[in-house]
Amino acid sequence: MTSAPQTIAATKALTQVMRDDRGRLLAALVRALGTFQRAEDALQDASIQALKHWGRNGVPNSPQGWLLQVAKRKAIDVIRKETSAENTAKSIAVLQEDASAEGEIDTMQTIPDERLRLIFTCCHPAIEWKSRVALTLRTICGLTTKMIANAFLDTEKTMGQRISRAKSQIAAKGIPFVVPEVDQWDARLDTVLATHYLIFTTGYAREDDLGETLCSEAIYLTRLLKTLRADDPEIEGALALMLLTHARRNARIGADGTAVSPADQDTSKWDRRAVAEGQALLQTAMSRRKPGPFQIKGAISDCHMAEDGPDWAQIALLYQALWRYEPTPVVALNWAVVAAEMGQPAEALTKLEGLADALKGYQPFHAARAKVLAQLDQKPAARQAFDQAMAMADNEADRRFLALQKAKLE
Amino acid sequence: MKYMILIYNDATKEPAFGTPEFDAMMGDYFAANEKMKADDVLRGGEGLQGIDTATSLRITGGKVETMDGPFAETREYLGGYYVIEVDDLDKALEYAALIPSAKFGTIEVRPLMNFDPAG
Known part of the structure; x- marks a missing residue:
């Protein structure tokens, strides 16, 4: 007999395992079974079994090991029914050897990490x-x-x-x-x-x-990668870039719903722990003396958050370095924006005009061009560019920000 | 797995016959062939005559229609192929990258169905 509390306990345990260890179990199963589809189906079957068995007999000592073993047995049943190739026999043999090691259910320590x-x-x-x-x-x-x-x-x-x-x-x-x-x-x-x-x-x-979930998942993934392969400076750089950017999430939009650039943000709203972790990661990465594009982007993000405002001279050097890895129109655009910030709007505009063909469908290009035109006091052209950028903006906060900049022209 | 490596070329971008660049390309082809043979992965391959020699046909309403020229009017045409047998796509891509035409055209890599009608 299954009692209600036991069923609830089984469901809770399964939910927890699937949240924390699904990737790990799936990776082990793909390795053992050879295909993604088989692995996913087997894990799904095992989860259904788990609810029944755990509800009746209690949650096993190693729920992960239990799921893995049952999943492999389910997969054997499925493969047996497939009347195809000769290697079916071979794969069953391999699996059986693995699944019939009775009494030795894997624990998280012994399940190989194939993530x-x-x-x-x-x-x-x-x-x-x-x-x-x-x-x-x-x-x-x-x-x-x-x-x-x-x-x-x-x-x-x-x-x-x-x-x-x-x-x-x-x-x-x-x-x-x-x-x-x-x-x-x-x-x-x-x-x-x-x-x-x-x-x-x-x-x-x-x-x-x-949006918050996607950001957290990206950080989780890169953190996981860092755990699985320590000492890689590009992994550290990418994680730093995400942490430093994410730290500003709550400050990037003002109380009135307008986007705020890093230099004007209320820094008390920055996540200090994330900033500290990101900066420490950058330090470690750079000490390995093997530069790469993510480390450079992380460093650029860090320079934007300097206490006395963005360090434009340093940022310009970093874009120059990034250009060697990514000679793309988007990098050229950002580099040109830095020139404008350093008091060279005319040079910046020349650079921007050269990118018009490549970037005419890219909203930040129009926003940057509008700002530079405003700086040069070319009002009609600036107005037009602001309108273009607002029409292409994909969120309200950015649109408000641009509208505010445009209003300052008058 | 068996893979076919299809070589798509734009003849105008390839080095011209008689130039040192052409000789270098042929040398690289020779080296790629030797490597595939030495690794025992090469199962077949050929170069195709130019597209001016191509004839296409299709059957419309039960009638064979024959046309001068290749299947599609594009800039890059199928110029030759290899068939190799390797463990996985990563290995196949490694051999594909040895083919010098990758510098002028596009190399397409596709698994075979293992359905050889010639037996």
Whole structure:
């Protein structure tokens, strides 16, 4: 007989394990079973079993080990029913050996941690960028398909299809479940960090709870990466960049709903602990003497938060350094903005005009151009640019900020 | 897994025959071939004659329509292929990156279905 309190205890225990250890269990299962779909199905089956068994017999000593063992047994049943290739026999043999080690249920200490493989597989460059983000959020963070769909402004159905297509692509393309080799490490890590940062910026652009969740998940992911691979300065740099930016989350919008630039923010609203952690990480990263784009971006973010206002001279040098890694129009734009801040608006405008073709669809370009034109007192052109930037702004706070700047022209 | 490596080239971007750059490219092709053979991953491959030799056909309403020219009017055309057998995509991409045409065109890597009608 199952009593109500036992059922509640089982549900609570399962929820907790799935929140804390889903990624870890899934990674171990992908490793053992070979495909994402099998691993997910098996874990799902095991969870359903867990509710029944734990409700009746109590929560086992190692719920994670229990889930892993049952998931593998469920997978064997499924594979047996598939009347396909010869290697089915082989894979069953491997699995059985593993699953029939009776009485020796794994604990969190003995379950191998395969999450580094999982992280790199989800962010393989052969997968389209949007699917990398979706797979990462689904499999490692355990976000629901609905939440991921909301983040992308997609329907749940479209997102569900995207995720399942990505999973079958991993199998069909032959993307391996491995940690990249040394000669591939830097390039592959860059793709992973870019994906995590994209999750972060997507969240940062939103003012709602989902935005906060996405930022926290991006920080969680990069922190996890740092735990799994200590001593990598780019991982530390990316984490620092996110922490320093996130620290300003509560100060970036004023009481009247207008966006506030870092230099004008009420610094008492900054999360001091996050700032301190970000700065310490940057120090550690830079002491390793292996610079990279995320460390530089982290340092730029730090310079924006200097006590006496942004250190523009230092920021200009940092953009020059960043240009070597990322000679992109967006970096050129930010560099030009720094020139304007350092009292060279005419030079900045020349640089900006050169970027017009590449960046005409990029809202920050129009905002920056408007500001520089205002600085040069070219009022009609500035007004037009402000209007353009406001029309393209994706949130109300930025629109208000631009409207305020435009009003100052008069 | 077996992969086909398809080489898409823009002939106008490739070094011209008779130049030192052309010789260097051929040298790199030779080196790539030797490496694939030495690693025992090469299962086949060929270069294709130019697109001016291409003939396309389709059947419309039961009638064979024959046309002069390649399938699609693009700038980069299929110029040749390799078939290799390796463990996974990462390995396949490593060999694909050895192909010198990657510097002038695009290399596409696709798994085969293992459905060889020639047996």
